[in-house]
Amino acid sequence: MNIDKEEFQRQYLDKVAKLHGKPLEETSDGERYQALSSLIRDYIGQRWLLSRRRQRQGKQVYYLSIEFLLGRLTDMYLINLGLRDTVAAAFFDLGVDLAAILESEEDPGLGNGGLGRLAACYLDSMAAESLPGHGCGLRYRYGFFEQDFVNGRQIEVPDDWLKTGFIYEFRRSDEAVEIRFGGTVTPELNGKLRYRHENYESVLAVPYDVPVVGHLNDTVNTLRLWSAEPHRTDFVCSATNRNDCLKTIEYKNDVEAITSVLYPDDSTRDGRVLRLKQHYFLTSASLQAILADLARRDIPLTRLSDHVAVHINDTHPALAVPELMRLLIDEHGMGWDEAWSLTVATISYTNHTIMPEALETWPVDLFQALLPRIFVIVNEINERFCRELWQRYPGDWDHIRAMAVIADGTIRMAHLAIAGSHSVNGVAQLHTRILKERVMSDFHQFYPDKFNNKTNGVTHRRFLIKANPQLAALLGETVGEQWVQYPCDLLGLLPHAADPAFQDKLAAIRRWHKSKLAAQILDATGVRIDPDSIFDTHVKRIHGYKRQTLNAFHIMHLYNRLKADPGMDLTPRTFIFGGKAAPAYRLAKLTIRFINALADKINRDKTINDKIKVVFLENYNVSLLEKLLPATDVSEQIPTASREACGTGNMKFIMNGSVIIGTLDGGNIEIRNAVGEDNIITFGLTADEVLNIYERGGYNPWDIYCGDERVKTVLDQLVNGFLPGGPDEYRPIFDSFLHHGDHFLVLKDFAAYVDAQKELERRYRDRRHWLSMSVRNIAHSGKFSGDRTFTEYAVDIWRLRPEAPVRCYCSADEDFARAEGGCTLSRRPALQATLSNATYN
Template sequence: MHTNSNLYCPENLPAQNMKPENITVTEFKEAFIAKIEAMHGKPLSQTSDREKFQALAALVRDLISKNLITTNSQRAKEHPKQVYYLSIEFLLGRLLETNLVNLGIRDTCAKALSLLGIELGTLIDQEEDAGLGNGGLGRLAACYLDSMAAIGLAGHGCGLRYRYGLFEQRIIGGYQHELPDNWLKDRSYVWEYRRPDEKVAVRFGGAVRVQTNGKTRFIHENYERVIAVPYDVPVAGYKNEIVNTLRLWSAEVDVSHHNCCIHGNDCNSVIGYKHGVESLTDILYPNDTHYEGKVLRLKQQYFLVSASLQSIMKSFRLHHHSLSELPDTIAVHINDTHPALAVPELMRILIDDCGLGWDDAWDLTVRTLSYTNHTVLPEALEKWPVGMMEHLLPRIYMIINEINERYCRQLWDKFPGDWDRIRSMAIIADNQVHMAHLAIAGSHSVNGVAEIHTQILKKSVMNNFYTHTPGKFTNVTNGITHRRWLLTANPMLADLITETIGPDWVEYPCNLAQLAPYAKDTGFLDTLANIKMHNKLKLAKYIKAKYNVVVDVKSIFDSHIKRIHAYKRQTLNVMHIMDLYNRLRENPNLDIVPRTFIFGGKAAPGYYRAKKTIKLINTLADKINNDKSIKDKIKVLFLENYNVSHAELIIPASDASEQISTASREASGTGNMKFMMNGAVTIGTLDGANIEIRNAAGADNIFVFGLSAEEVLNYYRYGGYNAWDIYNSDPRLKTVVDQLVNGFFPVDPDEFRTHHEALLRHNDEYFLLKDFASYVAAQCRLAEVYRDKYIWQKMCLMNIAHSGWFSSDRTFSEYAVDIWEMDQPVPIWRRCQPEDYERVMPEHDAYI
């Protein structure tokens, strides 16, 4: 069903004449009934929960729309600098409750629905998680949208409107199976506005003819023309009446002008052509293990940047007469390498469409664009074959080639004769187009996302670029929106905080530091423990209903929820659980603190080893959960189809947060921040933002283990690591590794051969064996501390109290002031109180 929220009587919507937060319970109730009747043509008593949700969401969108119109009108008069955040992912989660909270009407809505015999929570559960992202990158982008609106930035997201998202994960027989994520089964997204009048055309293929008549012109001919139609999702700021937008582009074809009989085709051929073109925006991250998948992924990336930049430039030229004003009024941000084609596309628009010369166009492009790097993994620093780029995007390839030629000449002038350096920095090298190099060359700012990550970029991964242009490189540590991850996801904890220190922490999250003195208040710590228990009971109830597994709510809830990848080391966690299980099998009366190990995450469809990791976790879970001899002292769960809604259930209930990536491999992490904010204690390596969490909360309030980043990098640089030596020197470790292939699991002995070979035959690339003993020791320390209720609760409290600095409001204030040079008031995070809260960062060389 295609919902149309414009089907209402204006007189029934109080928001037409007053602010949303001033609506009374009675007025909201009447408006909701009117919306039900207008949308569905039947009385409330005959509607389903799904129809009630659609009506409620449409009503809330109507309330937001008033502020959207006002915001756009105000900005049209004031012309503030606008930032456009280009990202291949935006993992929004459900928006109904978030929008109610941001409008300041959640309680009003709940009371109004209660009068009608409806539970707000029932309708919230009807909403699908939007299939617009997958992991941390997409959730980070969504948090940033929230913060842009909350702190009043004139900012917008630009992404793709995937019809099926990544995939819906189903676990069958322990294996991951991928099903289409049909999140748009109603054909439309209740929060979006379709804007067909603002569509643009994107070109693929064809050829470029150079025409010289006094001035060189580039004529693109015989191309495939794909229409990009924008769908705008409003993003409401927190109680400030500001609404920004997330613009999502959909590939569409209008077949009404196609003649079915041309060239002997019939209408089935035309319809097939339509479906083929529109499949461009069907799924997130097409499987790129084959050529066709690579082509589709590249097409998606260009479709995103071309549609977005055409729209941005059209709006800019409508309101500004001189192109020289572009960097002063527009900031375009490249979120990871996926939108790196923004560099040549903006050049194309400025040269081909606006008539600028190369030098002027390049100056404007560099001053307008900025780039965030999110990884140090070589496989994530995208590269595209020259032949593919040239065939699919001929004009763009011409521009990239010219950028490369000029850039390499510049490098030659600075580093004459240093061919190795120039080759390592070239945008085109080894018949590949290097997207990270393109983004660095074409941006005025390049930032890492945690202190250690930025130092690794400067000193190792991008050292040559840093040496060439050190002023480009900066750090902006990631953040999360505390409104979603604390205020909304953990309302009991949020209420306790407000009762204790007042409500200002919602606007100024660093005020959470005022909780620190309560570490000596046993009554407060008891209340904190009771809230955690409430959340654990809620999660346990879900697990029982979904998986028919009973978990001990007095056990340590130990959660490892993130994308399944070798460097995130879910396998190390499994190895510890296997070792603990082995000890219990030897002595069922062993005195341990009961543990519930919770996993969640998706493996890329083409990532064989990651999918085997999921099978390994589930096989271990079946073995442990059905072994009565260990008296239910440990349980293992893999929660399928992990998404934002699952995270909002798991994170508030977790005691321990697994952040155990190989040191130097995780750029930042944001899950670690969400757990910290909800009072879970981190067990992790000194990697990514874990270092800054340790420095903020204190070394006594985190469990650290394993190699340092410097030690890992030295092994990568100089060698000297021998997995067999470690394997042979630790009997407990040897037992666990052998159990992967010796029939310990009731599966084919070769089922987990890939893990066994990765550890030994391939010399343990991510140092699981090296870190195993240290990890097990840290787990033992964690369990022992957990036995002392008040010491543990003090640790939880100190994490909560010092989590405010990790709010994305702080992050985006830094972006706005330091990178985009926007006209903003003093950033919110710098106005944090109390004065005795001071974040002390270590010297860089101490941990890199």
């Protein structure tokens, strides 16, 4: 935007006066934030309108996801509008602390983990690439939860993120649609088979639109969030009949519960019903709005797939398949074959997991009662699909049963998504290979052309430019400002990898961030940490396959060595944890308690001379991650190989120069291939080795316990009173390894992990070598930009041509880049010349 400092100051002071009726010096940081965000909303509004008009006749992409973990928006809006420096200078002159104002903003409670953050990154990338792509999600009244620690235990507190409103949402009451649950369906034959739906519960889906601003362009896309509101008006509170009031209250509460909270507890039938309601509510509301928009654009439904692409992010929105069929058949009079052809051509699906327990299924009885018409359609899809399978595999009932959408009283949502879409993609090369060869091998053989890979990417605008502006400025000085638009230009750092002057600048930036983070940790936890220690960060959802216990066991091992030899030569280490455990996941919650107890014991022990410190930071979210990224030396990416589809934390950390210690899983493999084996530290079982253990057995954790004294010691310390809380508190963790099979192979990888940690310390002690590794990680991180990923989605899957030139393919597939006219090394002679004498790895 073209606005100078003085004009912004004038507009801002005017906004403060209009909103609060008092001078700037009398306002709080919260009031100053309200004025700033209101002014930004004004700036965006006109651009949004023009962008929507410009996109009306083009193909539109709709990205359906149960989560969108946005992070704070104000600073990102300023960056993408090109106003960040102007506003910072204006506030400095006004004597106002911009950082304090930005801290007043709540993180929107619309997601929890990697699935939601990936969706948010992709919205950012679509807008940055001028792709007309929009998100469709749910407007949760409360986020997943706020995490507090009481005596080291996780306590869940409601995340009331909307308590002061959400300035960037625009309510569109005139575009509300009706959603129907329950009731009965009756077939009617009037030339064509139709169904009458009666006695259903009616719910109103009201859209709230949030602008998604492209970086320094004129594109403003939309994230549409649906809120559930009562639709019936025939319930009244009668002064003479108390039951009327109770019915009204019950109906209102049931409706509002649909969008009350992300991931209701599904350990009960009521919780399962509520989750299924959420999934159908999202898909039905979104598809009704999409078809209504098509009608407003005077585009016939027969050309649906030419003008609309619907992408389902994991199986939560897989009901888009039968719901689109319902709308085309029941509401628009199409026959089955035509509707099916359009549905498959319109819908595409991203799979995010290979773990059987995470491949969503629904009991037929629950599904049929809640969604009777949708069940009829799903059943018909299954019948027709099984007839196709019979044609290919006559008489092979076991094969057909294994692939059926409905079998053994269960509806399999991944099977429905595959059958009802034209594209199925994994999110990393290894993940896609496992899908094709193992988990979905039958489907890959049946639909070989549907399966493809799209390795995840992340937005460098948020996780580098916003999180680490000092590093972003250094990169601009070194390789030119074009790296922001063309992240592959970061390869121009390679000639500087061994340059002491550049290394010292990078080290100074990290040291500054480490000091700042140390002060914040002291304020939050009371634990004093050394900014010159190795900051080793493990921040993820707490889960068995993420293996926070492996990290904790190594810390216990180091502590045991220090207790035995206080003079041991050990580079001081600060281990930083963050992450939430699902409220019903008892072992994960106990893992948090265990790590906090270990931290308390170690941090209080003066005999080890502060060589190890451990902190577990409360309420991990996007804003906390942005503080950790620029201060982290080592990023822990240690899942059980084959369990992590891709991971994106690894990409965010290498963008900031962290070095990964990790297993050969998901995105770690592709990062290793990019940065070189010398610039990442890997260990442990491979994915194939893990899968072979799962399939064939042969692993006994007692063998490790009895054969490795280090393992025996740390496991015994769980149950011998070594930790605060007593000997029985952590027995479920002990039992999970020895009596329940060590499912995620923590003990199996322990020795290799200890050796990898020794190698990490050895490399860290060679300061120049470590800084060279850091530079090379940054240099190769452009490959993992979400801009690259989503242009691949656009061209490969949605057949959508970007309005602007393709920004970055030089570090992705060269053949693909050339075919699409993208930015390859050969097409960028200046960069090619810079790299001609550089060593890639």
